[in-house]
Amino acid sequence: MNRRTVFYWLIGLVIAAVVIGVAFYLDEAARYFIAHHQNRVGYNLMRNVSRLGDWPEHFALGVILTGIAWWRGNKKWTRIFLSMLIALAIAGLAGRVIKISTGRARPSVKTEEVWNGPRFSSKFHAFPSGHVAASTAFFAVLFLANWRIGLIGVPIPILIGVSRMYVAAHYLSDVVCAVVLGIICAVLVVRLLWRNIEHRTLNWRRG
Numbered sequence: 001m002n003r004r005t006v007f008y009w010l011i012g013l014v015i016a017a018v019v020i021g022v023a024f025y026l027d028e029a030a031r032y033f034i035a036h037h038q039n040r041v042g043y044n045l046m047r048n049v050s051r052l053g054d055w056p057e058h059f060a061l062g063v064i065l066t067g068i069a070w071w072r073g074n075k076k077w078t079r080i081f082l083s084m085l086i087a088l089a090i091a092g093l094a095g096r097v098i099k100i101s102t103g104r105a106r107p108s109v110k111t112e113e114v115w116n117g118p119r120f121s122s123k124f125h126a127f128p129s130g131h132v133a134a135s136t137a138f139f140a141v142l143f144l145a146n147w148r149i150g151l152i153g154v155p156i157p158i159l160i161g162v163s164r165m166y167v168a169a170h171y172l173s174d175v176v177c178a179v180v181l182g183i184i185c186a187v188l189v190v191r192l193l194w195r196n197i198e199h200r201t202l203n204w205r206r207g
Helices: 005-024 027-035 041-052 055-071 075-102 130-145 147-153 155-166 171-207
Strands: none
Touching: 005 027, 005 171, 027 055, 027 155, 027 171, 041 155, 055 130, 075 130, 075 171, 130 147, 130 155, 130 171, 147 155, 155 171
């Protein structure tokens, strides 16, 4: 890893830390605003978005896209779609471990203690948002592969994040931290997986 890469990573981590800090600070304000601007139509809409924005739907889409790319013989896009699935899985697993470990109560749960330590009940799995982490990782890989096409997917994790807050399943900080987690998973998959594939291809050609 050269100095420029280290510099970019440090800048990215500093920005992420600042954004996360602001998100935690605005948690209650965001929850108050949403609670006082809800209506039945909006709630039903956001509940459906939340339902369709989970990891099985993303996984199914990834499998379909991978199958189409493979059937057409497009190795580049087959690799991209497989990477999206891998990033999705890593983000989902990492998010699950963090959820169980932290035991943060969801906004809809009335409790004096927000952070409760290791819990297996879904009522205490607010941090981070699994929906948002998986969706962000999934579409971030696409963005890193081709930012023009990837821009199409950017609004999806944002909309899912809003829906999760709207239905009182997560705080703002849960969503923001999930975005950061998803981006980190996507970057790691792209850098490690794609670099290994390129090195193997180069060595095979030389051999």
